[in-house]
Amino acid sequence: MSKPVFLMMPEWQGSASSRAMQLAEGAETLREDLPSAATREVPVPLEAGDALGTPVARLSSLLRARDAARQTIGEIDGAPPVIVGGDCASSLAGLEAAVRAHGADRLAVLWFDAHPDLQHPSTSPSGAASGMTLRHALGDGSPDLASATPINPAHLTLVGTRAIDPEEETEIERHGVHLLDPVSISGVTDPGQPADPGALAAAVRERLTESGAEHVYVHVDFDVLDPAEFSAVHEAVPFGLTVTQLTAAIRAAVTALPLAGAAICEFAPANASAAAEDLPTVLRVLAALTSGSAR
Numbered sequence: 001m002s003k004p005v006f007l008m009m010p011e012w013q014g015s016a017s018s019r020a021m022q023l024a025e026g027a028e029t030l031r032e033d034l035p036s037a038a039t040r041e042v043p044v045p046l047e048a049g050d051a052l053g054t055p056v057a058r059l060s061s062l063l064r065a066r067d068a069a070r071q072t073i074g075e076i077d078g079a080p081p082v083i084v085g086g087d088c089a090s091s092l093a094g095l096e097a098a099v100r101a102h103g104a105d106r107l108a109v110l111w112f113d114a115h116p117d118l119q120h121p122s123t124s125p126s127g128a129a130s131g132m133t134l135r136h137a138l139g140d141g142s143p144d145l146a147s148a149t150p151i152n153p154a155h156l157t158l159v160g161t162r163a164i165d166p167e168e169e170t171e172i173e174r175h176g177v178h179l180l181d182p183v184s185i186s187g188v189t190d191p192g193q194p195a196d197p198g199a200l201a202a203a204v205r206e207r208l209t210e211s212g213a214e215h216v217y218v219h220v221d222f223d224v225l226d227p228a229e230f231s232a233v234h235e236a237v238p239f240g241l242t243v244t245q246l247t248a249a250i251r252a253a254v255t256a257l258p259l260a261g262a263a264i265c266e267f268a269p270a271n272a273s274a275a276a277e278d279l280p281t282v283l284r285v286l287a288a289l290t291s292g293s294a295r
Contacts, residue, residue, distance in 0.1 A: 002079040004259060004290050006034050007072055007094075009042035011065045013049055013058035014089030016128035017234035019268065026232065026267035027085025029275045033283055034084070040076065042069045044086070056142050057127035062089060063144060069093035082289060083263040088117055088130035089145075091219050091263035095137045096149050098217045098260040104152040107260055108213035109137075110204065110253055112159045112246060113221040114237035116177075118168040130265075138175070153177055155211050159204065159249065160224040160241045178207065182241055197245040201252035208256045215260035216253050220246070220285055222266050222278075232269040232278040243281050247288040254292030262289050 010027035012020040024044075031039075042065065049061025056062070065086075070093050073081050078101065083094050098107055111117070117133040121142045124131055135141040139150030153175035160182055164172070172179070182200045208216060223233045226240035241249075267282055269275035 004080040004082045005076045006039040007042050007081050007083045008039055009069055009083050009086045009090045011044045011086035011090045013061040014087040014129035016126040022268040023087055026269050030085060040072050042072050054142055055121040055127050056129055062129050066093050073097045080259045081261050088133045088221055088265045091133055092136060094261040094263050095151060096147050099149040099151060102215045102260055106214040108155045108208050108211050108216045109151050110157050110159055110218045112224040113161055114223040115163050116158055116161050116168045118171045123167055155213050157207055163237045182245055197248040200245050201248040204249045205252045205256050216257040217260045218262040220264050230278055230281055232274050233266050234268050247284050250288040251291050259292055
């Protein structure tokens with residue numbers, strides 16, 4: 001298996017936060033710890049961009065960043081791209097590349113995120129593309145962003161997702177998207193009690209085995225973590241995963257199937273102190289993602 005290549009993509013234009021630029025600052029912090037020989041830069045526009053007459057905020061800059069990511073992915077000779085440093089919409093180019101390389105019916109997608117990101121542009125309260133990422137990956141939403149090579153919803157699994165809008169709930173049911181709830185899996189009745197990280201890892205492994213997929217794409221939004229464990233996000237959601245649960249589940253995934261690609265999103269430290277505190281967790285997640293590359 002080819003070793004992953006890190007794509008530094010400090011995209012912030014897809015975020016709904018008024019502090020979206022903190023994503024670029026988080027990317028700059030992370031850049032120093034990535035191996036230079038295995039890292040490529042994805043140029044992201046400096047300007048916010050224009051909606052281009054659509055409901056998608058900052059669409060012009062998002063399209064430029066996506067096209068730049070597509071080009072960079074095309075230059076890394078089939079190595080699995082790990083996109084880092086941006087908002088959730090930065091995952092789109094990696095998902096498209098994984099489907100093209102392996103086929104939708106042979107690609108499992110693990111979505112570690114507090115939100116399902118299934119909002120439609122016409123009804124999104126913010127117009128932020130991050131909240132529409134999976135909708136676009138499924139081939140729906142804005143024609144400018146909707147994937148021409150959509151993922152297979154039967155192979156999509158939401159992990160740790162707990163902040164779901166009613167419309168997103170409808171989409172989950174319509175597509176039959178699978179959800180893994182770490183609390184119910186571990187048998188813990190009180191969300192405040194510690195959960196067994198091995199239980200979630202085993203559930204992820206079983207899910208991938210049953211899917212019949214041959215490769216896995218892993219998306220991580222750090223708001224999937226419990227706020228007590230990780231604070232450098234724009235919108236913390238209570239009762240999330242522990243770092244140990246997350247890394248164990250990722251290691252189980254990349255051990256079960258070869259990594260087709262990944263995205264590490266929403267590292268948004270408020271200041272240097274917060275960056276120093278949470279950077280080790282980001283690096284642990286990256287290490288878990290690349291732990292299967294030696295097979």
